[in-house]
Amino acid sequence: MTDAVVAAARAALEHAYAPYSRFRVGAALEADDGRVFVGANVENASFGLTNCAERVALGAAVVAGARTFRRLVVATEGRAPSPPCGACRQALAEFGLDIIVEAVNAAERRQWRLGDLLPDHFGPADLGS
Ligand code: THU
Numbered sequence: 001m002t003d004a005v006v007a008a009a010r011a012a013l014e015h016a017y018a019p020y021s022r023f024r025v026g027a028a029l030e031a032d033d034g035r036v037f038v039g040a041n042v043e044n045a046s047f048g049l050t051n052c053a054e055r056v057a058l059g060a061a062v063v064a065g066a067r068t069f070r071r072l073v074v075a076t077e078g079r080a081p082s083p084p085c086g087a088c089r090q091a092l093a094e095f096g097l098d099i100i101v102e103a104v105n106a107a108e109r110r111q112w113r114l115g116d117l118l119p120d121h122f123g124p125a126d127l128g129s
Contacts, residue, residue, distance in 0.1 A: 005030050006104055009075035012038035012053065019043060020050075025082070026075040027053035029061050032068040037061035054088035058095075071100045072114075081110045089118040097121075 005028045013026025018041050025041040039056025054074060061069070072092065076082045081103030084092070092099060097115030104110075115121075 009073040012040045013075045016040035017042045025053035027057040028073045029057040030071040031066040073102045
């Protein structure tokens with residue numbers, strides 16, 4: 001079940017800063033060119049400022065020049081693998097709906113196409129006149 005992208009997400013989870021929720025999340029986003037960008041959740045005493053792991057990874061990828069992605073792995077430690085929150089789905093959808101989203105915990109893996117997690121989403125095309 002383990003591959004390099006899953007391993008990267010799990011390694012990122014180890015660096016999560018989640019002293020308030022104690023819910024650690026790691027993300028690894030694989031670009032079409034093969035590069036893998038990681039993120040972890042970064043919480044804040046002002047709770048609403050928390051950054052999700054997925055958007056931390058996406059930001060790192062975009063800053064590095066990546067724009068197209070094939071796969072996102074989200075690693076958590078809960079009883080079931082956790083799909084990305086709605087805000088992260090929207091942020092990822094900016095860059096395409098065909099990204100494969102995988103959620104893993106220690107025992108299980110779930111997989112979706114991003115577009116299936118966010119049907120009828122608002123996107124760049126909606127801004128056109
Ligand atoms: N979290 C993520 O990092 N990604 C998600 O998609 C859902 C939630 C984080 C935010 C917060 O630090 C903790 O998980 C509990 O909500």
